[in-house]
Amino acid sequence: MQIRRRRARTRAVQPKGWRLTQRIDESPAVETLASRILLGFFPRGCTAIRLRGFCALRCLSVMAVSTLLVVVVAVGAFFAALARGPIASDWLAPKIVEALDDLYSHRYQFGLSSVAIASTDHGLTFTVNGLAVKDGERTVLAAPRAQLSVDPRSLLIGRLTPRRLDVLDLELRLEVLPNGVVAISAPGADPVAIPLDAPPPQSEPTAEPQAASAAAAPVPSLRQAAGALRAVMNFIVDPESPVAAIDKIGVSNARLVIDDRTLDKTIVYDDLALSFDRIVGARRLRLGATGPSGHVGAEVEAKGAMGERRSLDARLRGLSMEEVALAAGARTLPFDTDAPLSLDLHFALAGDGRVVEASGKFSVGEGFFRLEEPDAEPFMLQELSISGRWDMERRLLAIEPVEIRTGVARLTFKGALTPPAEGAGIVALSFDLVRPGVFLPERHGEAPLAIESAGLTATLDLVAKRYKVERVFLDGPEVHATASAEVDGAQPDGTHLKYAIRATQTPIRSVLRIWPTQVAAPTRMWMDEHIAAGVMRSGTLTADLDQQAMIAGRYERPPPDAALRGDFDLDNATLVDAVPGLWPINGMNGHIALTGRTVSFVASSGVMESAPGRKLAIAEGVFRAPSLGPDPAPAWIELKLVGGVEAVADILSLKSVAPAASLPMDANQLKGQIEGKLRIDFELGLSAKEEHTRITVDAETTNLSMERFIGKERLENAALRLISDREGLRVTGAGRVFGAPVTLDLRRAAGEKGQAQAQLSLSLDDAARQRAGYGFNGVSGVVGVQVQTKLPIEDSESQFEIDFSKAALDHPLPGVTKATGKPGRASFTLVKRPDGSALEQLQAEAGPQQFSGVVELARDGALRSAKLAQAKLSPGDDMRLEATRSGEGLKLVVRGANIDARPLLRYLTQPSTEPAAAAAAGKPPTSDDFDLDLKSPIVTGHGKQILSNVDLRFERRGGKPRQLSLTGNFGREPFAAMLTRHPSGAPQIDLSTSDGGAFLSFLDLYHRMESGALSATLLLNPGRSDGTMRIQDFYLQNEPAIRQLVMQGAARVDDKGAAHFDPDSVKFARVQAAFTWANGRLNLRDAVMSGTDIGLTVDGYIDMARDRIDVSGSFVPAYGLNNLVSNIPVIGLMLAGGQHEGVFAVSFRVSGAFSAPVLTVNPLSVIAPGLLRKVFGVIDGTGTGRLPESAPAPH
Template sequence: MTQIEPKNKVGVKDRFKLLLSRFAKSESDSHTPVSTNWIKRVFNRTKRIFAEVVSVVLTVSLILLSSLTFLMNRENVDLAFFKPHYEQWFSDAFDGRSTNIEKYSARWLEDRRAAEITAENINIIGEDEAQQTIDLVKGEFVFFDGFRERPSLQALTIDGGALTLLRTHEKVIKLGLGTPQTFEKVAPLWTSGADREKNTGGGKLLQSLKTITVKNATIFVIGEMNTVDWELTNIDGQFAFDGQFLSIESTGDISTPEENAPFNVSVRTSVDRSEFDGQLEIEKIKPLHVAPKSGPYTIIGNLDALVDLKASVSFVAGQVDDLEIHFAAGTGKLKTGKTFKPFDEAQINAAYNAESQNVQITKALIRSLALNLDAVGELTNIGNPRIGFGAAPVSYKIALGKSRLNPGIKFDGPFAIDSGEIQGQIDLKNKTFVFDQLDLDFGDFQTNMSAKLVAMDNPIFKSIIANGTIDGQMVPEDVLLFWPNKFALGARNWIERSIKSADLKNFEFVVAIDESDIRSGQVANDHLNLQFDVENADVQYMTRMPWLRDASGRGVLQGNRADFFLSTGNVDELIVEKGSVSIPRLSPKGGDFTIELNGEGAAAEMLRITNNPPFEFANRFEINPADIGGQGKVVLKVTRPLLEFFDQNRILYEIVGNFTNVSLPVGVGDFKLNNGQLELQADRNRISIKGPINVGKWPTNLDWAKPLGEDSGAANFTLRGNIGRDDLDSFGIGLRRHFGGTIGVRLSGAGDGVNVQKVRLFADLFDSELNVGTIWNKQMGEPGSLAGIVETSPDSGIEIDELVLKSQGLDLIGAISIGNDLKLESLDFSTAKIDGFIDAAIQAKPTSDGALSMFLTGNFLNVEPWVDQAFRTQTSAVTAPMRLTASIKELSLGESYQLANASAVFSHDGSVTQQARLKGDTENGALIAEISRDANSQNRSVHVEIPDAGRALLTLVSIDSIEGGNLVIDGNLPPVGANGGVTGTVTLTDFKLVRAPAFAQILSLASLTGLADTLGGSGLAFTKLESKFGLENGVLKVRDTHASGPALGLTIDGDVGISAKTMDMNGVLVPSYTANSLLGDIPLLGDIVVGKKGEGMFALNYSIKGPFASTQVTVNPLSALTPGFLRRIFDVKRDDIKDDTVKDLIEEQKQEN
């Protein structure tokens, strides 16, 4: 029965046009906001294309052909009447394109008042002769109100043919009959967007269509934007629409390079999408073969394994009523990074729980080399078909089991998770991922954090916000596990290479990374803050230095900067109190970083530790670290590139240290530097040491510096200090009698390391008192200075050159060489001037037997002090072995006794004089004094010749009672090494006795007043005086002394205490000696009448006793009448001079006389 469709009822065609226009509008109208996200659009477009476009367009052309066949087979129908309809249908379907139908037939279905028209082998010819063939088209047309009204197409069956669906780069959708190569030329049926007015008229005929059956069809789906190229073959399906609900039942194969993947689709949905029910099954499909080649969904292609998928979903009143998904993947490969890795299996099972209104993920299992995942969870607020799935944020909650992720070559991986709890929201519309809880248990450590990620249209994130903590304990390998291999490579390599072990804990982090951070690859320092504690760290802070061990502190990562603040640690025996590692730029690589360590320990240990490149201080300065004493605190700062291979000149370092009680194996002789309080500063260009330090016990202040480098030159130093008598005593220099106050000493110079080879000496004598006995002295406050160049050598000792000592009345210029034992090796003064003492050049050096050999050449030398000491104390001023050779133009023996053109030779063994010779000119002749030694007997003899004996005696022994005369002394000294005094004989000729108070008193007592007056006037003349003497222990013994002159003769015997200044003398006065002694020459009679030699017939005995200042003089007047032989009765008995040589000499003299 014919049915008339009400005019106010919306037809199928109009519904389809409405749906199609909505779809097109959503693509073309940029001013209308998209109500759903990309997931909803994919779902809706797929449904519309399949339900609204494919069936409609495939049938349009066949309707026309079927109608034509039907009309031609009706015997009672006027073909002319139907011909306009046929042409119109053809025109509407193909826009004027032609078609060839090989075979067609028709039959009438009376019960449905419908005609069934069948066409076979339909060949559609389009532009450029492009063709498309359809095997079979069968249409059922229902006629209403007779045949004059256009028939209504109710059902359509299609067998074979092809349809192409294309989405262009410009997001324009095109639909047409044919393959991708021909569809636009054969039968372009529909275009979205701006080109929709080009759509064919065939769609106008579809408003009455109820069902479409498709058999053995092929559908091509092409996407230019994401490079999709799908071919769906063997399509069998049925489309049905009853006015309110649209249903689709379809099976087919998805064509792949290996095997076709069968699928089954069942969909039933209301027109307003308030109700929806759908099922999908796909078997044995490899996502690798169907994934887009570009765009965000290329990730699907990372799985190269056969997948089975079963999914069903239903909505009622816009709410999810049922959802179930079963995903299973078999053995294959999974791509991570740029390579595929073995893949074992994957399973995902999810179902909707109506009671809790969420999706329960009952199983999410993945087993592969790249990823192992074991999880369950739930999704809530997943959306509805009206507004689209995921239009609102979807909440999730996931519980992870034991899982593992291998992130590929960008990380060291894999990441192994024991368990985890993750929950948050996914806002697909705004591309936002929120982690309210991200708790992952990695075994030794656990994360406790929240985060928010905002994505852009491409995979790059727009922002990342996170904060939280990491509990437990990490090690450096864990950190490197999560550190991208190519990010901040220098810092990463340094951690991997230099941190042997460490315990990392108490992580706290705040992240606020924005789009600029992500695009530049460098995070702003205030957009990332990660802090953590470090314990038990072993760090190789410099390649060839000892490791920093047991270090503790706190690390801070701020964006593109990293810092580590050390609180404790040690480098061997050096205690590290604090320190830091600062990396101001992590990326790009190659930037510098700085290591700073504050250490405390023994100076020897510090020197040993730094005796490694690049420092090598001990080797540079040739010091054994074990020889260094003291304690110190040091700050070491090293700056170097964050690279493994680089120019070593880029290493910069600074060392600042303070040391106490420092001792160094250098100094002056055996007196080393000690008790130092020194400050050290060093970098790659210079090292300096300064501060107070003692040389032996002498406190000084050291300032030492050395340039560093290949051509750095020698070290420069200054040693300053005030030296006093106690300091000199500590050096073993006994000058206390000659020195008072202090001398400001400055030693400066240069040398290799601490072994300084050359020193410039300067001493300010202003605040000192100096004297050279009675020879010279300087009072405090008077200017004076000592300067010179001191050069040291391990082999030759100390050389002092350019020595200049100047003060008032003092001028010394020369050089001194001192051995390592501080003993003199040589002395050479070109100028030695001391007012009133010397003006000469002096050379001196020790001999092989230990004596000091001296040479004096010059204008003047005053030896009066030594002469006075020799005659006053009978001791020598020389106490050390000495040999002297001198040539002096003027030699002063006393205030009024000088020798011109004097020469002297002197040899002393430290105890006695072995040899001496002095010769010089006086106004009255040459003076000769000589001590010689017999090489065989070791006996020593003395010979002295003195012209003008009066002046000599006055000068030498302060005897002023002799004028003129020539003195000759011959005597002997004890053999070398033997004790004893000087013995000998004295001969004095042609002299006068004057100003002799004691002798004048004798003459007065003897009533020889005339002679006494002569003595007090012009003096008594004597022709000759002879005596033998002995001088020992300060006592002069005079024996057998007799003197004779024209007016008086005398004899003398006695002792004189030179040191005690006493005398005990006695003798005989012989007036008129010449006449009185004539009988003495007669043998036998002379002895009886005259007595011994020097006496006369008439003579007086006398004696002198007592101190020099108060002597007692006595004269015996009776002795004048006593014969000579009886005069002996009054003589004093005295001991002989104990010297055989002298006795023999005396005897020889007697025989000569």
């Protein structure tokens, strides 16, 4: 207690701070520490009063150290918490917004959603979420995150001064709309629409569009360009610039999406980074991103300060043309390339703002390059660099050098660009070749095209929008060309383009190498492929294209016809592959005329050689493409050819030509000359098809020969016209084959291949037929033959049409006859066989004669056999015939149901004229020996007479009958004929029948007799037949001669009116006559026909071959009584006139045509008896036995 009270009193009187010293003193641990600290400050021996002052100071120091310890602990705790993650500090958001507003002078409104403090590579950084920047009511930027670094020194005075702003994770979307508007948007930001290429609104139309255009878009002058450059540099280096107030502004980890709806294409750039840094003495802008073409980078560095020399250097790397077009606001470019682009620029300003240096270099790396023209060919670009510098003295841009390295050219230029003067808009541009250049070969074996000098002079009127290339020239050993061009963009209907290209004494291959592929592309393509050599003596190509024509060109449509004109004169040109496989045409001189929609090439000379010695001279040649534009475009070549037919045959045998037109024979078998036109229609363009090639040939040949035309026979001395067109191949003309004239009509339809169908028309006489191996016996005269066959004729089947109208048929088959001039034809298919040939499908007719079947011939053309399923010698015949040659004879077997025997009767009764014809020609007679075996139930003869149940066997040898056996019936009356021998050894035919009238009518000898028992003998002598005939008990019906004789000689009724007899049916008891048959003529001798009432005597002849008759005799009425006196010797001669006559008789004569005879009667002979009647007959020609002077007496 005492101690406590003592301490309390002590505290009451102690000054402030005493307890500290006391505690230090009292505490052993503290004492030691405090003493060590304080003893360092206070020297020993200090008094208490001094110590009290010193203790106050010591207290303050302790407080400071304590505070420091607290701060250190707090900072350490802060950084320990920061190490675990950002520290939310939303309470700092108003301060940050206020600092940003002060930084940008309150031009924008900033907003933050949250703030956190984080540790980054740049130190202590404020991480801002939901950064929004507004300009009035429009949101300019809305970024999900941002980082703001501040000046730590400003924090000591309680201020936030931003020194670095990085916008993170920003996604920017750019849309190019089809209407030409670019819309820029970001998540949370209002989209911005920027119209591109939009015309300014006009309230009223102007009468001077050119002036209005100039006023609306003034051309920047050099002063304005320098001012813009100064403004850019001031913006970068001016301390008062908004960007100068902050050390760095950047965008990191951003994404840019470009949606080009005009091309339906989306471009994405990832890892977009943008930084604007302040470094020592300079400001630097860097931009980088990864796009479709790789990494794109740009760097701009500005040095200097206001009022001092300043410089600006810009470098761009890895740009693509697509990105340049997008940055320039161009939706499309007139070309396409994948080559990387780079650009280097350097500018320097003096302290007073004058531009003292300006230079740059534009480079294009390796890649392809292609104009946006459908027909432009792409090429590989190896290097393109353009360097330039501003020449202060001459006030122009010196462009040097311009290096061009492509897959087709190596060129180096230098030039100059003179900017427009103040207030003017004309820019002058010129280029010249620095050193000789070269166009590289495009084909194997092609030589480089050297260029010794080249240049360009142009003026660009930017105000009037007229761009004129005054002169472009290329000159070298193999090229001499100039050109000029003008683009007028101020026309009311759009841009106009004019150009003119001229070349002289330049090889055509060199012209094609400098001819732009997109100009008259189909024509250039065809000429490039088909004109292999030649020199262009002079050439001009001019064009005047409006905007519609240029747009049409992009869609592969030709310009108007008058918009393009070209004229080229060629010397010694070579045309190759006019159609695939065609031989070169050399030495062509001609003229090419080109318009917007047509092209033509007219040649005046040329030579084509398909093989050594096979030449064709081109007298005229024309190539035309009458309608350019469509793909494919039609074109044709027409050549007038003179030369060997072998060369034309070679052309038509080409694989590319043969489907359209080819000859069906080997060209090696042809010889001769040809003159005519060859036309080839084909297509131009990428879609051209070879199968659409059409060949037209119209030519005439002379002195043409062809080996193995028919078998081994050759065609000689032919004059043919050859036509090949869309309808096919046609060859017509005439020549000689087998020594006889032949006409040829060869045809083959379009599209057919192989052999062609030919129709040959031959006129074969006897010698020609024998030479051809078709010498038929019994055929004489000229036979017209039409053959339809395939050429060449080898073993192929041939269709024959034979015209016998100019030939005579004399039983080539028994019973087949035809006179010259009468119609006759045959058709069959000739089939070649090893041992001969066969006539299949034979159809023959000559008047009523018709045959069908198969005939086989020997090698010499002689008949070997025949099988005729139908054989008609007359209408109504129904018979079959088989003929087989055995030795020298022919065996005929005839079977029929109904046979008309009249042709066979003529054949059997008329000997062939071949022996006489052969004798007259000095040749041995041909053999016509045959055996005939005929059976038929009905055989029809003349006069509608029918011989039934006919069985005929007949043999003839050496032209003479050797056997005859014929049996049959006329109604119920039998008929028989057989061959016997006369005592002299001559063959004799004995005939017998009970119906002589039917037999005579059957043989076409007499048709008015009925009944009668007939017996006859016929002695067959060489060249004639003699015989006798006797008929008993027959009637003559309706005989006009009997009727007229009766009317002249006696009354038919008596005084009481009773009829003595009927003149239309007169009965005779007998008739007997001797006759001779020779050469179709029947001579009658001592023919007597008598009955009870009348009698007749007849002498004379009937010439059936000549259709003549001349017979005379006496008509004796009341023959039974009147003839009694004739049997009395001497008296009978005096009173009756001879045996078989009467006292009273009528002399008559029948003469004239056998088909229409004339009866002459002497009425005085009725009253002149016997011998006196004979005298009258001698006077008036009705006497018995008188023969006309013109008819020779029979042997």
